Amino acid sequence: MAFPILSVIIFTPIITGLIILMIPGERKTEVRMTALAASFIALALSTWVYFSYDTAAGGYQFVEKYNWFPPLGISYHMGVDGMSTPLMVLTGVVMFTGVLISWGIDDRPREFFAFLFILASGVFGVFASLDLFGLIFFYEIAVFPMYLLIAIWGWKVTREYAAMKLTLYLFIGSVIALIGILAMYFSSGLSTFNMLELETAGFSPEFQKFWFPFVFFGFAVLGGIFPFHNWSPDGHVAAPTAVSMFHAGVLMKLGAFAALRVGIMLLPEGARFHLPWIIVLTLINVVYGAFIAMVQTDFKYVIGFSSVSHMGLVLMGFATLNGDGMLGAGVQMFSHGIMTALFFAVVGVIYDRAHTREIPHLGGFSRLMPLVAAAFIVGGMVSMGMPGFSGFVAEFPIFMGLWRFQPWIAIVASISIVITASYIIRVIGRVFFGKMPEEFVGHFGDVTVLDKVALVLLSAILIVVGVYPTVMVTMVESGVENILRLLGGA
């Protein structure tokens, strides 16, 4: 058997987390260095997986399978395809940059990094899981540390409320999905949780129509689907910077990804039946989210609602059920993950200095921190879907897919691009240019080197994917083919 690289990626964070917990609390630098080293390993290995994935062959690669509990057909079964490989890299990047950005956390950094890394393991596990039990197992591991991370290190004003709201929403979603999964397990008669086998179970159309909403919405809650998106902006805002990055950058993809993998891929008939009306919900996500973002005055809420809007595009791309839409959604998951991590990193460094996030009270930051301004502008371009940036590579196919599905939805959805441009440009103009308020002048300087490394890395990825889309598109296409095969075969 080959080197179990996926297991190494999945367990590196959690084992590091446990090691970190054993370091005495006062040795904060050691804690941080350990965290950085582990996140670098995870990043390097996931990048290696990305570039050694054979896109021509497609399918699930780096597969590992061990028995976990044979009587119920539970196995530890890992493997990545063209959809999940970019997400593994995304998680690696966000984890690495998240550690860099959180270097300054001084209150119990040991526990902070430990919980963050337990979460990261859960995320890796969900993306790589080919077993439904494993998927739900890692999914919950990814959810509960959020509560502690937000409640302990979050923004003092709303953290308790936001943390509890987020946890309960996500937990409700996951247990409802769990019931759906159990129903699938027992009615398939295969007594296996193996997704590859369940794909061929041939569930009856009535079964699929009844259970699809359970599974899809159960997971899509974490994807921020309207009307269950409410937890997300509150959670983003209350969370500390690295957690917001993780939350918006990676966790929301977890929801969309699981909804795709369990909902659409295992219950294709149900998907075909329900998605035409679900696409309307995602349309509301896209347009309404953008409008709400436009009227926010809190910098972080702007980004939070923009995430709701952009995640709507992802779910919408899936809901088209055609190749273009899926391809776009796949790239959008990666692109939005990096972009929103970048945004939250920028908001974080500004808030750390200005101690306010009210856009009217900010201004002139480009002079003090030119690199931060440049990075934010790159992110803004991605957000608006400008050619040359990864956002274009993602959104263009989504709109093509939408047009093929139903032209009027594409037209309505395209409104969001204009609105996005308006709020992004407003933020850039107000926060980075304009005049700096008196009380800030001379009080703080540029960001640290670590912050710069993080921001440069994030911006560079966005530009590379934008300029050279093949690097990602061929990968995602190979994953989409597999999904289309399932949809066609139904």
Next chain:
Amino acid sequence: MSISSEMIRAILPEICLAVLALLVLAYDLVWRGKEKRNLGWLTAGGLALVFIITLIFARPGDVSTQLWGGMVRHDWLGYSFTLLFIFGAAITSLFAMEMELLGQKGEFYLLLLVSTIGMSLMASSADLVMLFLAIETTSIPLYILAGFFKQDDKSTEAGYKYFLFGALTSAVMLYGFSLIYGFTGTTNIYAITEILVSSDVSLILAIGTLVLILVGFGFKISVVPFHFWAPDVYEGAPTPVAGFLSTASKAAGFSVLMRVLLTVYAEPDVIPYWVIIVAALSVFSMTLGNALALAQKNIKRLLAYSSIAHAGYALIGVAALSELGIASVVFYLLAYVITNLAAFGAVAAFWRISGSDQISDYAALSRRSPKLALFMLVTFLSLAGMPPLGGFVAKFFVFAAAVKADLIWLAIIGVLNAIVGLYYYLVVLKVVYLFRSEEEDQPVPLTRPYTLALTVLIIGIILLGTLFGPWADWSTRAASALFLGG
């Protein structure tokens, strides 16, 4: 009657426990004053030895046998539960030994061991008379233990209340037993079924006896509506005793509940009725237990209501009535016993330093003792059913059993309750990790018995949640004893 080695092996754990009890009694006379604390090590070490002896020598064969004139049944169910009780008692004695008024008194350990003997017999008795005696052997020492702090009004109240409720429900249960005897002319659990089927005992009478018996069992496992004693008794009783009550004693109740329901009432006509009764008990216990736990300010009362809710979750598996269902109950109890012992252990460790059980006094515990806070984190998340901890796998199995038995509505009520549960467990963790307090620079040291016991339990919780295969196999084996041997 000649005594075969099989007969000895069937009651080997009880014999060893009795020997250990005598040993404790003897050393209680030898050791004086502070030395008596060592009785805790003696009991825990002795129980560990008994555990190993039982594990190796008392292992039943694949075929269940009935021994000692049909009084005792030597099967995997009894064997598994006996091991669980011995484990629980060992952990409890470790928790208790640091408490001056509890752990330095020989009676405590003696009563604990006697009660364990009773539980072990409960799990393996095959006769109604034996069963009743075993239940009383378990309960009477527990009444005394609950009221062990004689100077403390609350503890006295707890002991008295527990005794009154226990005596009442025992009487009702005994009445049920006597009716069964009247109808069938036998007290052997395994003989009753056949006579019930062949004779013309009406369905109503059969269900009537069932209800009477369920009163007694319901008290032992503290399900709604027989739960009223639990919060008051847990609150007043010494914390290690409360932990023992809520874990081993409850598991013992479940073992007899499962055995009696699946053997005495295995008649196809009766089954649908008790499935409904059990499902109703389960729904009420989960819902009421969780709802009332929300309002608690005292951590022991919170754990009491949470334990009522957990009895409800476990009953889902009984209502599912399949081998998977019973196996899921056994696994659930295993996970629950280990987790809840850890919860009460953490509470005891904190109480020893602070003298308080108020949740608000747990503020800043993560600064005062990061280790204890971490133990509580793992424990409470396991109670809430989060992976990679035992509670998650246990809930997963129980819900899976319900879905398999087409009790989807019950599974949905269960998962909704799990969400309510998550809320109040998180509230406790919030206090521990988030809130500040004026005493936060005063550490909460953990002494060696606590560290040892809690570490064992935490490792157990994580093992049950990750490498759950062997444990689940074991549970399946215990469950099959009720199906194949019936």
